[in-house]
Amino acid sequence: MAKDHVQIFDTTLRDGEQVPGCKLNTEQKLIIAERLDLLGVDIIEAGFPVSSPGDFKSVDAIARLVKNATVCGLTRSVENDIKVAAEALKHAIRPRIHTGIGTSDSHIKFKFNSNRDAIIERAVAAVKFAKTFVQDVEFYAEDAGRTDNEYLARVCEAVIKAGATVLNIPDTTGYCLPHEYGAKIKYLKENVKGIEKAVLSCHCHNDLGLATANSIEGAINGARQIECTINGIGERAGNTSLEEVVMIMKQHPDLNLDTGVNTKLLYSTSQMVQEHMGMFVQANKAVVGSNAFAHSSGIHQDGVIKNRETYEIMDPADVGVTESAIVLTARSGRAALAYRAKNVGYELTKLELDTVYPKFLDYADTKKEVVDEDIHILMKQNQIKL
Numbered sequence: 001m002a003k004d005h006v007q008i009f010d011t012t013l014r015d016g017e018q019v020p021g022c023k024l025n026t027e028q029k030l031i032i033a034e035r036l037d038l039l040g041v042d043i044i045e046a047g048f049p050v051s052s053p054g055d056f057k058s059v060d061a062i063a064r065l066v067k068n069a070t071v072c073g074l075t076r077s078v079e080n081d082i083k084v085a086a087e088a089l090k091h092a093i094r095p096r097i098h099t100g101i102g103t104s105d106s107h108i109k110f111k112f113n114s115n116r117d118a119i120i121e122r123a124v125a126a127v128k129f130a131k132t133f134v135q136d137v138e139f140y141a142e143d144a145g146r147t148d149n150e151y152l153a154r155v156c157e158a159v160i161k162a163g164a165t166v167l168n169i170p171d172t173t174g175y176c177l178p179h180e181y182g183a184k185i186k187y188l189k190e191n192v193k194g195i196e197k198a199v200l201s202c203h204c205h206n207d208l209g210l211a212t213a214n215s216i217e218g219a220i221n222g223a224r225q226i227e228c229t230i231n232g233i234g235e236r237a238g239n240t241s242l243e244e245v246v247m248i249m250k251q252h253p254d255l256n257l258d259t260g261v262n263t264k265l266l267y268s269t270s271q272m273v274q275e276h277m278g279m280f281v282q283a284n285k286a287v288v289g290s291n292a293f294a295h296s297s298g299i300h301q302d303g304v305i306k307n308r309e310t311y312e313i314m315d316p317a318d319v320g321v322t323e324s325a326i327v328l329t330a331r332s333g334r335a336a337l338a339y340r341a342k343n344v345g346y347e348l349t350k351l352e353l354d355t356v357y358p359k360f361l362d363y364a365d366t367k368k369e370v371v372d373e374d375i376h377i378l379m380k381q382n383q384i385k386l
C-alpha cells in the first residue's frame, strides 16, 4: 500500500532565525535555502517580509533562487503585511502566503482586545486579500493549542470558505500533551465542513519537550504537513526538529507515512546550520548529536561490535554519518579495546589483550576518553608492535 505523503514545511529561516543570537545575513540564508531545497523539503518559510528591509531582501532573494520547494512568507492579518509579502514572493515559482491571527481567548483578549466573531472577520478578510495575490494561502490560528476546539473549528471553516488551502494548528506555547494535540487534529478533521479542501498542518513548540511527539501524533490523526526546523531551533525551547520527525516516519513503516527528504543529507545540513547560526546542539541530541551513534559502555560496545542492530535502531549511514563510534572510556570492555586497536593497526592476541587490558583501565581512569594516540602509547608501553 502506498504511503501517505507528509509535507515538510521548514521554518528554520523564519521561526528558527527568531532565536536571539541566531541572526543570519542574506548570503547565509541563501546557502541554507539552497541546501533545504536539495534536502527535499516541500516548503521553505523564508521569513517575515514586512518585519525589516533585510528580511524583505532575503525573502526576495530566496524566492528567485529556489527551484523545487514552495517559498513562503509570513504575515499578520494585516493588509500591508500581505502586500509586502506578495511583493517579496513575486519571483517565486511556487509562492505561498502564510497569514493568521491569535485565536485563543488569551490572545483575543490581551493581544487584540477583541472578541471571537471579530477575530473570524479579520481572519477571513486576510485570507481573501492574500488570495488576490497567490493561489496558495496558508492560515495559522496562533495559540490553537489553547484554543477551544469548537471555536477553532468555526475559524477553520470560515477561512477554508475564504480560500485557505492549508490550516496551520500551532501549539504556539508548547503546552499540549500528545494525546490532546492528536485529538484536536482529529476533531477538526471530523467537524470542519470543507476540510477535504485543505491540508491540516502541525506547528509545535518544545517548551515541555513534546514538539516532536505532538507533531507525530498530529500526523497520525490526519495532519499532512509538519512545520519544523533543522536542529529544532526556534523561539524559547525551540520548534519541532526536522531530523527527528523525518527519521521517525522512516524508521516506523507501520505509520504508513513518508516524506520526500533525502535523509543522507541530514547530518551535514545540521552541521551547516549549527555553524552559520553559531548555535550548537547538545551531544545527546537525537539523530544529529555527536553521541547519537556513539557507544561507550562495555556491554553496548560488545553488542554493537557483534551486530550493530543490538543497540542501534537507525543505520548511521541513512542520516549521513559514516559509521558508529566505539568510544573508549574506563567503562569499555575487552572487545572494544581489541576493535579500536585493530582499527589503528594492532591485531591483538588473547595473551596481549589480557596483558594490556588492565593497563588500559588504569590509563582510562585518568582520562575522559582514550583516543587513537593513547592506544599507540599504551601499545608501546607494553611492547606490542604494529
Ligand code: KIV
Binding pocket: 015, 140, 141, 142, 143, 168, 170, 171, 172, 173, 203, 205
Ligand atoms: O508558533 C506560532 O504560532 C507561529 C505562528 C506565527 C505560525 O510561529
Ligand code: ZN
Binding pocket: 015, 170, 172, 203, 205, 235, 239
Ligand atoms: Zn512558531
